[in-house]
Amino acid sequence: MTDFNKDFNIKIKQIMIEQTHAFATLATCLLLGLLGAILFNSHDWGINISLFGLLLAGGLLLLRHLDHHPISLAEYALVASCLFFTLTFAWRDSLVLNSLSLLGILLIAHLAFTLSTRQKLPRLEISEAFLDLFLLTRHGLTSYHGLVYQDIHWKDVQQRWGQLGRAIIRGVIIAIPLLIGFGFLLMESDARFEETVRYFLDWDLNAKTVLQYVITLILCSWIAAAVLRGNLSDQSLGSAYQDTPQNRLPLPAWGLGCVEIGIILGAINLLFLAFLAVQFTYYFGGDALVQSLEGPTYANYARRGFFQLVMVALCVMTLLLFIHWLYKPYHRFEKRLYQSLAGVMIVMTMIIEASAAHRMYLYTKEYGLTELRLYSSVFMVWLVVLFLLFSVTVLRGYRALFTFGGILTALFFIGLLHIANPDAWIAEINLIRLQAGKPFDVDYMSKLSADAIPTLVKNRPEVPTSSHCQLWEELQYHRVLRASTDWRDFNFARYQGRELLQRESLICE
Structure with a gap:
């Protein structure tokens, strides 16, 4: 007991x-x-x-x-x-x-x-x-x-x-009307007390x-x-x-054998090989081919192709992971078959990504850098890192390590972007292009976030006079000057940008 x-x-x-x-x-x-x-x-x-x-x-x-x-x-x-x-x-x-x-x-x-x-x-x-x-x-x-x-x-x-x-509830119910009554009398008896109460209750x-x-x-x-x-x-x-x-997610009742794997991956590898054979003409032809009247323009060659090639890499990663999940090898040869075909596909995908990077380089050199182009390029680099991680984990039999590694690399890239300050980088590269006599989109530069304002203000003496004045006039309408000054909305980049724009002055003739 x-x-x-x-x-x-x-x-x-x-x-x-x-x-x-x-x-x-x-x-x-x-x-x-x-x-x-x-x-x-x-x-x-x-x-x-x-x-x-x-x-x-x-x-x-x-x-x-x-x-x-x-x-x-x-x-x-x-x-x-x-x-x-x-x-x-x-x-x-x-x-x-x-x-x-x-x-x-x-x-x-x-x-x-x-x-x-x-x-x-x-x-x-x-x-x-x-x-x-x-x-x-x-x-x-x-x-x-x-x-x-x-x-x-x-x-x-x-x-x-x-x-x-x-x-407690009874006490509160009784106290509230008493507080209101006595408070009203005290407010009527003293103007200063009335002002204080109204200030706190307003x-x-x-x-x-x-x-x-x-x-x-x-x-x-x-x-x-x-x-x-x-x-x-x-x-x-x-x-x-x-x-x-x-x-737990239920495992599929059916799987893929070596025949299906060979057909699927082999056919895609042949398609990639044919694509790369055509791409090598661009690599060796360089700008002369891209700018030729008979050949593609920069816009068609770079803008149209880059995002599709990045999507190809993303689809390849998804396909390889899905097939690996469904593949049930029974012999060492069957295991080696997937590793070989997947390895060849990864190598060709990396070459395709190099083609995408080449297209983006040409496009950026001719038309400048924007947020979409920069973040798409960073995403492509992250995909390359994922392919390398896939090679050292999934292809070597350590698939369980791939997911955690992929999430860690994503977090690392996001943190790295914050440190790099992409908008300031975009502004600096486009200002360099302007100094070299290339077109400069003043309207786009003025619409970048406050992260870019210190770079724009710092480098304005090196900007030609015409673009200098136009850029400064556009910056006078930047949203950071209309941003809230409430302490809860404080942001260092907005504060710094607002201070710079309000402190600097410029007279354009």
Whole structure:
């Protein structure tokens, strides 16, 4: 009987601890939702996202500390990486970079979910990654409901705190009219006190503002619940989404043999070989062939071909992974067959990508650099890295390492783009072309983000007078001069660009 009472008391204590953690998580989510509603009641994105990310990370660390659940080195790395991408919203102004930062945050959330459910990161099958993406979406949509209606036992709360709660509600109901009455009398008795009260109560609220606050509060608290709910002792993600047959993608009942593999990959390799045979005439012909009247123009040769060739590389990667998933080799020869044909296809795809790079080089040299051309080129380089990674992982029998490596390289490229500052790079290259006497699109340059303004202002003395004045006049209408000055919208690039444009002066005759 003593052992039974001891076990019962331990169980009751454990339930109380879990309920305390559930209430702490709910309170943290509501607090973060309220702070998020205040931070995002602005006109633009900037330091508000960075601060919300820091608050979310702080809430995560606090709940882990209360739960006596230490954070592993891998989790620290994920949190630090996520904070980096939230800080970039207060650093760079480019819409493309901000979108890539959001993509980076989602990729890190995917890795964090996988680490919590499967307790592994490096060895992650592609099918598991897609399944985890679905489970992560489901977890994000149902976290708040699960926290409120599953993790917290409201019947026990009502029995334990119901009388106190009802007393608090009665006290509030009685106190509110008394406060209003006495407050009205005191305001009538003193003009200074009336002015002070009106100042603090004048929130300039309307139906639209209130609705915006409510929606933002719900969204921010929902995001917080999706991140923080997994910290509950009994409702961790690992127990909620165990690696069971129900949480695995079913393997296909049919597969591909060596005959099908030989026909599919062999036919595509022959097609690629024929394409490369034609491309070599361009390589050896150079600009003279491209500019000839009989041959293709720069626009047809470069603009039309580049994006299609990048799409070819993306399709090849998808095809090789899908075929490898379906291929069931029974002998060493069959395994070598796929490796050989896939290796040949990768080599020819790399040569095709070299052709795409050559086309983009010619097009950029003639027409200048734009965001689309730059980011497409970077995407092509990332695909080349993926092909190299595919060669050292999938072709050598380590397919489970490919997914994690691909996500890491994507995060690395996104971070590298933030450091490189693409818009400033675009502005600098086009200014060099202008100094060389080539066409310069002033209208496009003036519409780049605030990241490019320091480069444009710094190099303006080297710009010819006609383009100099036109560029400066266009910059006087840059959106950064109309951007919000609210502290929640602070962005270093916008602040720096606005200061430069307001400080510099130019007189054009």
